[in-house]
């Protein structure tokens with residue numbers, strides 16, 4: 001949880017000393033005790049499947065358990081915030097530059113490799129709280145083949161730094177590959193960037209709540225409690241709705257505590273937690289609140305609506321390779337000795353990422369309109385996970401038309417919310433995923449992969465023996481989430497009846513309540529979402545500071 005009280009407390013950071021939350025390579029072993037373990041409601045357009053939905057249940061939230069990929073997305077995504085909020089002077093790629101850099105501390109990779117030529121320093125901050133770095137290990141056979149592939153297939157171009165705001169310059173690029181085999185590590189360009197540094201995971205907890213912050217007399221952290229709701233405080237003489245009281249409790253005890261902020265309350269409970277708290281507080285749409293027996297305090301119909309997320313479809317290849325196994329104990333000893341080795345980095349999917357933009361002439365865009373935020377925003381991301389004897393590639397739809405909801409299941413604040421991402425509810429999305437699979441097929445349809453890739457297991461949209469229905473059915477069976485929900489308490493112009501918070505992230509029509517987390521982001525960025533949340537939060541901190549001067 002993440003809110004601040006006034007008095008000092010004894011400090012125990014819950015994610016301190018938990019090896020799985022510190023060692024990047026142990027990410028896959030993070031116990032589900034650090035997860036909310038949500039499941040979506042059955043997804044009608046995905047063969048009625050309910051999909052597991054992970055969210056961090058620990059200080060630092062999902063940043064303490066995530067995959068650590070650091071991608072900012074397209075400059076157009078941030079310009080869209082400006083258009084939607086009616087405040088482009090605050091929310092645009094150019095206007096946010098200071099805060100984009102402010103959140104980041106570029107850190108050399110562990111092991112002493114010189115990263116010159118593997119990223120572009122012009123686009124990186126050096127003094128921020130979140131360490132961003134490159135992997136410890138160098139290129140492998142897969143990287144070399146990918147490099148060769150970009151020389152063979154001109155559709156796929158190379159970009160040095162994916163975080164320059166223009167990830168989809170021409171058509172597609174491969175973020176990790178070797179340009180010249182003979183130069184080995186020295187020539188591995190355009191590496192994927194990660195939120196680890198010094199061989200350890202960085203998160204909102206380690207970055208923002210480290211010893212300096214903990215030394216502050218005006219900051220307290222209370223762990224293992226649940227925010228049940230926010231409540232109207234006593235009227236201050238004016239006829240306005242003043243919500244500065246938080247009710248907290250714990251599932252395991254009946255004790256409830258109310259705390260009233262002198263200035264304001266900031267909700268940062270994430271794309272599910274924040275609308276859940278607002279709805280439990282009676283802030284939302286009347287008929288929904290009525291249906292679960294919560295009394296409406298303030299009518300704000302878009303609370304919990306407009307969820308925007310990255311849906312993906314998985315395709316599989318067979319490989320003529322085996323997964324190189326590591327000696328886990330030796331790797332841990334190496335990590336403990338000097339923070340290097342296979343555990344100092346991410347070991348599974350996503351080390352290699354391809355980003356792709358549909359051409360303007362695409363019939364799909366003509367039929368449904370282009371949901372991308374602008375000319376630099378890619379439509380599809382394809383991370384690969386070569387873990388022989390098979391390889392999974394995920395076609396991730398970065399620009400979905402479908403939107404979902406977060407609703408209350410009951411009036412009990414401890415009950416999980418009903419999460420309905422609405423996957424594939426718009427016809428564009430399944431067709432765009434199909435195109436994503438075709439891009440993946442083109443990428444691997446090249447002599448660069450000879451001797452490694454031995455077969456395609458599909459689902460294959462071009463398999464003549466399959467009907468379209470049979471293919472779509474198989475695609476739907478493979479659909480999952482990339483865990484990037486936003487938009488459930490979305491920012492919009494103060495004059496607009498839509499949305500939940502205004503350009504200063506204040507809950508509309510309410511005094512004393514702000515939202516600073518992924519729920520305020522109006523459309524899912526064309527990137528993994530943590531960088532955008534850090535940028536939003538850094539900007540919000542200065543907005544809040546100046547509003548109380």
Ligand SMILES: Cc1cc2nc3c(=O)[nH]c(=O)nc-3n(C[C@H](O)[C@H](O)[C@H](O)COP(=O)(O)OP(=O)(O)OC[C@H]3O[C@@H](n4cnc5c(N)ncnc54)[C@H](O)[C@@H]3O)c2cc1C
Nearest residue numbers: 001061062066067068069227269270273517518528529530
């Ligand atoms: C498994 C996983 C992998 C991911 N991989 C990546 C990646 O590689 N790169 C990337 O950029 N992004 C990734 N993401 C997404 C990224 O981590 C999130 O976008 C980001 O952390 C969202 O930040 P947030 O502050 O909005 O919410 P969160 O980080 O989810 O934080 C919300 C916090 O509020 C707390 N909370 C919620 N409700 C309550 C309540 N009622 N009372 C008290 N506390 C409450 C939660 O416990 C949590 O601590 C991943 C996410 C997950 C789950």
